[in-house]
Amino acid sequence: xxxxxxxxxxxxxxxxxxxxxxxxxxxxxxxxxxxxxxxxxxxxxxxxxxxxxxxxxxxxxxxxxxxxxxxxxxxxxxxxxxxxxxxxxxxxxxxxxxxxxxxxxxxxxxxxxxxxxxxxxxxxxxxxxxxxxxxxxxxxxxxxxxxxxxxxxxxxxxxxxxxxxxxxxxxxxxxxxxxxxxxxxxxxxxxxxxxxxxxxxxxxxxxxxxxxxxxxxxxxx
Amino acid sequence: xxxxxxxxxxxxxxxxxxxxxxxxxxxxxxxxxxxxxxxxxxxxxxxxxxxxxxxxxxxxxxxxxxxxxxxxxxxxxxxxxxxxxxxxxxxxxxxxxxxxxxxxxxxxxxxxxxxxxxxxxxxxxxxxxxxxxxxxxxxxxxxxxxxxxxxxxxxxxxxxxxxxxxxxxxxxxxxxxxxxxxxxxxxxxxxxxxxxxxxxxxxxxxxxxxxxxxxxxxxxxxxxxxxxxxxxxxxxxxxxxxxxxxxxxxxxxxxxxxxxxxxxxx
Amino acid sequence: xxxxxxxxxxxxxxxxxxxxxxxxxxxxxxxxxxxxxxxxxxxxxxxxxxxxxxxxxxxxxxxxxxxxxxxxxxxxxxxxxxxxxxxxxxxxxxxxxxxxxxxxxxxxxxxxxxxxxxxxxxxxxxxxxxxxxxxxxxxxxxxxxxxxxxxxxxxxxxxxxxxxxxxxxxxxxxxxxxxxxxxxxxxxxxxxxxxxxxxxxxxxxxxxxxxxxxxxxxxxxxxxxxxxxxxxxxxxxxxxxxx
Numbered sequence: 001x002x003x004x005x006x007x008x009x010x011x012x013x014x015x016x017x018x019x020x021x022x023x024x025x026x027x028x029x030x031x032x033x034x035x036x037x038x039x040x041x042x043x044x045x046x047x048x049x050x051x052x053x054x055x056x057x058x059x060x061x062x063x064x065x066x067x068x069x070x071x072x073x074x075x076x077x078x079x080x081x082x083x084x085x086x087x088x089x090x091x092x093x094x095x096x097x098x099x100x101x102x103x104x105x106x107x108x109x110x111x112x113x114x115x116x117x118x119x120x121x122x123x124x125x126x127x128x129x130x131x132x133x134x135x136x137x138x139x140x141x142x143x144x145x146x147x148x149x150x151x152x153x154x155x156x157x158x159x160x161x162x163x164x165x166x167x168x169x170x171x172x173x174x175x176x177x178x179x180x181x182x183x184x185x186x187x188x189x190x191x192x193x194x195x196x197x198x199x200x201x202x203x204x205x206x207x208x209x210x211x212x213x214x215x216x217x218x219x220x221x
Numbered sequence: 222x223x224x225x226x227x228x229x230x231x232x233x234x235x236x237x238x239x240x241x242x243x244x245x246x247x248x249x250x251x252x253x254x255x256x257x258x259x260x261x262x263x264x265x266x267x268x269x270x271x272x273x274x275x276x277x278x279x280x281x282x283x284x285x286x287x288x289x290x291x292x293x294x295x296x297x298x299x300x301x302x303x304x305x306x307x308x309x310x311x312x313x314x315x316x317x318x319x320x321x322x323x324x325x326x327x328x329x330x331x332x333x334x335x336x337x338x339x340x341x342x343x344x345x346x347x348x349x350x351x352x353x354x355x356x357x358x359x360x361x362x363x364x365x366x367x368x369x370x371x372x373x374x375x376x377x378x379x380x381x382x383x384x385x386x387x388x389x390x391x392x393x394x395x396x397x398x399x400x401x402x403x404x405x406x407x408x409x410x411x412x413x414x415x416x417x418x419x420x421x422x423x424x425x426x427x428x429x430x431x432x433x434x435x436x437x438x439x440x441x442x443x444x445x446x447x448x449x450x451x452x453x454x455x456x457x458x459x460x461x462x463x464x465x466x467x468x469x470x471x472x473x474x475x476x477x478x479x480x481x482x483x484x485x486x487x
Numbered sequence: 488x489x490x491x492x493x494x495x496x497x498x499x500x501x502x503x504x505x506x507x508x509x510x511x512x513x514x515x516x517x518x519x520x521x522x523x524x525x526x527x528x529x530x531x532x533x534x535x536x537x538x539x540x541x542x543x544x545x546x547x548x549x550x551x552x553x554x555x556x557x558x559x560x561x562x563x564x565x566x567x568x569x570x571x572x573x574x575x576x577x578x579x580x581x582x583x584x585x586x587x588x589x590x591x592x593x594x595x596x597x598x599x600x601x602x603x604x605x606x607x608x609x610x611x612x613x614x615x616x617x618x619x620x621x622x623x624x625x626x627x628x629x630x631x632x633x634x635x636x637x638x639x640x641x642x643x644x645x646x647x648x649x650x651x652x653x654x655x656x657x658x659x660x661x662x663x664x665x666x667x668x669x670x671x672x673x674x675x676x677x678x679x680x681x682x683x684x685x686x687x688x689x690x691x692x693x694x695x696x697x698x699x700x701x702x703x704x705x706x707x708x709x710x711x712x713x714x715x716x717x718x719x720x721x722x723x724x725x726x727x728x729x730x
Contacts, residue, residue: 011633011718012596013641013678028598028640035678037598037640039633039718053722054525055636056543058602084543084605123554124603149636205722322587325580333688432595435685445696448671448687453594455681458700465696 007205009053010036016048026050040149041205053205057083057148057178059126063117066138066180067128069109075100077107079115079128082145082178087126089115095135112138112182114174141172141184144194146201148179153204154197161200161210168217169193192220233430240416246426247276252467254422259376259479261384269385269401273377276424277367279311282359282377284385286401288348288392289356299346299354303332305361305374312366328361330449331375331409334438335359337446338407341382345402348394355387357401368425371436375409376479383483406480407446408472411436412464414456419464421471435461437468441476445469495651495663502663507656510646510706515626515717517634523610525635527717529627532660533617538627540635543605551606556599558606561590563624565613585621592625592645592674592684598638607637618664619647622672625684630714634721641678642714646706647671648699655695657702669695673703677711 010016016027017034024047026038036042040050059065059081067079067087075091089107091100098106107113113135115128146154154175155162166173171185171193181197183190196213203209239246249255255276264270269284291298305328307315320328335341346355359381361374383403389395413423413431420427428434432454438447448465450456456464495502505511511532520526523539530536546552563586567574578586589611597607609632611624622645629642649659650669659667669689675682687696 009719009722011642011715012639013676014715026638030640035641037638038636040636052636054634055638056524056602084545084602122603320580322583325583326587329580329584337689339690443693445687445691445693446689448685448696450588450682450685451591453591453683455595455676455679455683456685457681458704461682461685462697462700466693469693 006207007041009040010042010050011039012037016042016044016050022047024049026052051152052149054147055149057081059083059085059087059117059120059178061117061119063177064114064133065117065128065178066112066114066143066174066176066182067178069107069111069113072103072109075103077103079113081126082148082180083126085120085124085126087115087117087128089113089128089130093118093127093129093131095130107137112143114138114176114182138182141182142190142194144181144183144197146179146181146197148177150201150204151175151177151179153209154181154200156210161213164210164214165193165196165200165217168214168221169196192217195220229429232426236415236427236430240418245420247424249422251418252421252471254471254475255424257376257475257479259380259483261380261483267381268388269381269383271377271380271384273373273380275367275369275373275376275422277365278370278373279363279365279367280370280373280377281362281364282374282381283362284378284381284401285358285360286355286385286388287358288353288394291347291351291354296351297344297347297354299341299343300356301332301336301341301343301359302356303328303335303359303361303378305331305363307363307366307370311363315363315366326449326451327371327374330371330436330438330447331359331361331378333447333449334375334407334409335378335382338405338438338440340379340403340405340407342402342404357382357385366425368423368428369411372409372411372422375407375438376475379403379406379408379480380483383480403484405440406476406484407438407440408475408480409436409438409447410468410471410475412467414454414460414464417457417460419460419467421467435464435468437465437472439469439472443469443473495666496654501651501656501660503660505658507654508702508705510658510709511660513710513713515630515713517630517717517721523631523635525631525633525637527627527630527634529623529630531617531619531623531626532658533615534613534620534623535615536620536623536627537612537614538624538631539610539612540607540628540631540637541610542607542635542637543602544608546604546606552604555603557597557602557604559590559594559597559599559609560606561586561593561609561611561628563589563611563613563621565616565620569613569616585624588684588686589621589625589628593628593632593643595683596639596641596643596676597632598640601638607632607635616661618659618661619672621645622647622674625674626710626714630717633718641676642711643674643683644677644707644711644714645672645674645684646703646710647673648703648706650689650691650695650699655691655698655702657706669699671696671699671703673700673707675704675707677708 267283625645674684
């Protein structure tokens with residue numbers, strides 16, 4: 001993406017290929033031709049796909065997300081994961097065995113946690129689990145909410161962009177697939193990191209971004 | 222246009238199979254109407270009325286007239302107000318309450334046909350310019366939803382108008398009542414699109430399965446007073462043109478068979 | 488209803504100097520509102536339209552939810568100050584009909600199966616009215632939906648043909664519409680060329696209907712280019728947000 005070339009923006013219905021090809025997200029095949037289904041940036045590197053510029057986060061199995069607890073109901077914590085769909089964390093998915101009566105002792109309504117999407121069924125019932133990460137409730141830091149469409153750019157190839165921002169801002173940063181970002185560090189460092197992240201979000205599809213972000217961070221440290 | 226999705230799917234498959242053999246569930250041809258019956262003068266308190274049946278659909282239309290104020294920007298012209306009620310007794314899918322979007326659309330489409338065809342010369346309905354004109358209320362009550370309520374309602378409206386008597390005496394306008402002068406007979410023809418075919422006069426099942434429906438309102442001279450596409454299914458341009466042509470043709474047939482006789486007796 | 492006093496053609500040109508197959512000037516801007524998930528501001532002749540899209544989002548009340556796909560809701564509304572004589576706030580019968588047919592014009596392109604149990608809410612506000620508002624609303628709605636990232640087979644474009652002084656023309660302005668003999672708005676999916684909305688109100692022969700249809704289709708193709716441009720412009724410099 002930083003190849004110095006302006007990306008091609010496409011809109012739904014744009015013809016992407018006259019011949020059938022392998023398609024990924026944001027594109028569909030009809031009558032042997034490939035068309036865009038979302039407003040976004042065309043990517044033909046491997047499959048033909050369109051990286052959306054906007055849209056809601058739809059959870060997929062394996063995603064790691066940051067959720068906020070909105071309710072405790074029977075044996076489930078119910079979480080808002082910045083999606084049209086809410087998510088359920090069943091008591092059995094807590095790393096230790098606990099009783100239903102004690103649930104709010106460990107995770108309360110209003111808490112922010114990191115969880116992994118265990119499964120999404122056909123009716124969009126989203127199940128989370130804590131067993132895949134080092135579980136903790138997020139406290140004493142800052143939460144940013146960005147469009148989930150910018151998460152891949154923020155992470156960068158092999159994590160390059162986010163590692164660089166962590167390093168240069170001296171913050172610990174966790175990026176959820178659902179567009180929620182958790183910062184932890186000294187207040188002035190978190191502020192710097194937040195500004196750098198906002199810059200990435202704004203200029204996600206421009207060339208030369210990584211260098212500009214590095215320059216910004218170094219100039220403002 | 223869709224009630225219960227699973228049943229709709231089953232019906233859609235059935236219809237598809239029948240279509241392959243060029244058949245409809247009730248054995249009609251693609252361009253054939255169900256049995257139409259029109260009875261006029263059924264409601265004595267109305268100035269004009271009609272009871273229309275098309276297949277299993279039954280619609281009652283009443284025309285009431287009374288003097289009233291003209292619209293400010295058209296002071297010398299009568300007023301037509303059309304309303305439709307999809308009352309709960311007509312179908313398990315109708316709810317009580319003010320007209321929903323289907324009722325509003327139906328009324329407006331029927332109104333368009335009557336108004337744009339010039340069937341009623343509104344200028345003749347002026348009593349005192351700027352102060353008093355005849356108001357014509359066309360009220361459509363759906364009694365049984367067997368599909369294609371628009372055509373039944375439109376037929377009922379024009380049949381009722383053709384047999385309407387202006388209540389001059391009741392309102393002290395004149396010594397004698399007189400028939401409402403009706404100059405044209407617009408006819409509404411509705412068809413659905415299914416797998417690229419046009420099926421005229423859809424019944425309840427056909428309507429619930431179709432994703433696109435077209436209503437064509439035409440006049441005695443073959444000109445058009447209204448077109449309305451219903452439903453979200455896309456239609457090819459050529460098919461739309463074909464449908465409009467078919468609508469004009471079938472309109473002529475219906476006019477000759479069912480409305481002309483009314484004019485003779487009116 | 489033709490007013491004998493008005494003449495609508497002079498030397499082959501219309502009141503506003505247009506030829507019979509010419510559109511009024513159109514300006515489209517995508518992404519103008521902050522709270523909405525997608526938005527579009529559109530001017531077409533004297534029409535000023537604001538479109539906002541929220542969704543996909545949870546449906547309230549719950550019973551309106553569909554288990555396997557998203558539903559689409561469309562609310563066309565005219566602001567009280569949008570017309571010469573103040574319009575009482577709230578939906579009138581005309582707005583109810585327009586909302587219904589506009590929703591039907593747009594629904595089929597949305598890839599609804601990707602978002603079961605949710606709703607895509609489209610809001611169209613006519614801030615200034617100059618004939619052809621329903622078509623303008625649909626054009627703005629399509630851009631706002633794309634701007635919101637709603638997956639669609641393609642955009643939807645709308646345009647109206649009409650008849651004045653016995654001539655079939657494209658895109659009536661308000662004066663023409665007041666005295667015109669017919670008004671025929673249509674909407675198509677330019678990607679497939681199929682019609683998703685067609686209405687005719689007035690008096691036309693079959694041949695005039697076909698002429699009007701052809702003119703409206705040509706108009707749609709031009710407007711489609713403007714819709715695409717508006718979306719591409721929004722990210723031309725790759726910079727989001729303030730302008």
